[in-house]
Amino acid sequence: MRKMIERLEASKRKLSGESLNSCSLQELQEIEEQLRKSVKNVQERKNQMFKEKMEKLKEKEKAQTEENARLSVKFAPMTKQARQNLSVNPASTSEINISSLDVETDLFIGLPERRT
Template identity: 35%
Template sequence: MVRGKIEIKKIENATSRLVTFSKRRSGLFKKAHELSVLCDAQVSAIVFSQSGRLYEFSSSEMEKIIERYGRFSNFFVAERPQVERYLQELKKEMDRMVKKINFLEVNQQKLMGQGLGSCSLAELQDIDSQIEKSLSIVRSRKAELYADELKKLKGKERELLNERSSLREEQIRESLMRPVEPLTLYICDKDKTEGGHCRTKHSSEVETDLFIGLPVTRLEHISHVP
């Protein structure tokens, strides 16, 4: 059977009130003992009955706990005005921060072009000045980024040109160091060679009119050739 919920109010019947007091007092002390054992806490409970009789429970010496409570209660009583002033200062600071946040939000909306209907001409001019200043800063930063990017690209271009020049010089050195095979000529003279056979001459045996020099000097050389 489910027990009904008891209404918390003074019990008018004296006998029932004494019985309830005895039961609840025992339950209170039992819970205090469990709390002290489970949580390793110092627990004390002091109860005065309606007739003025004292009932108490303490997990350790009652006098030491009362003395400790007196020290803490006096400390909190002495520090209470300071705590209240500190709380008031915190409340004032919180109000200032809320107002500042609201002002910044409204100002941001105006910079975004919202809520300009209630702005005066001076406020609109101030907003325009702020926007122009912000745009100038943004454009300056954008130009710096472009300049840095262009500098990096020019550096890469120089590296590629240097690499290309190095490859070309290497190819030229390899071509100069490659050995040249002697040139072999086949000369056929049917009038002077019997049977029409060809004579073989190497490049070192062939007489040519190759001449290195200025054009005028070459013409003089040709005119003196027999």
């Protein structure tokens, strides 16, 4: 059991790039191939996770689009009615009716005079 643990620890050190001075060319090539396979597995898992996340986001987008459509149908009559109310009675808005104000827009230079 002890020898097995020592071999595993030595293998772990080699895979992490430690204790490579004692390795032969053949061992280094085997370690390199093992690392390539490991990197490939990591990349495949990462890509799988990205795909799963994209699918979840697409599902969420679809659900939100459906909710938006549902709310648009629900509130469309209200907004249509509100627009009709504004066009019938514009004084009911909080905006000032500018056409009813008497404003002098001429420019005069000099002292102000009383105009009647």
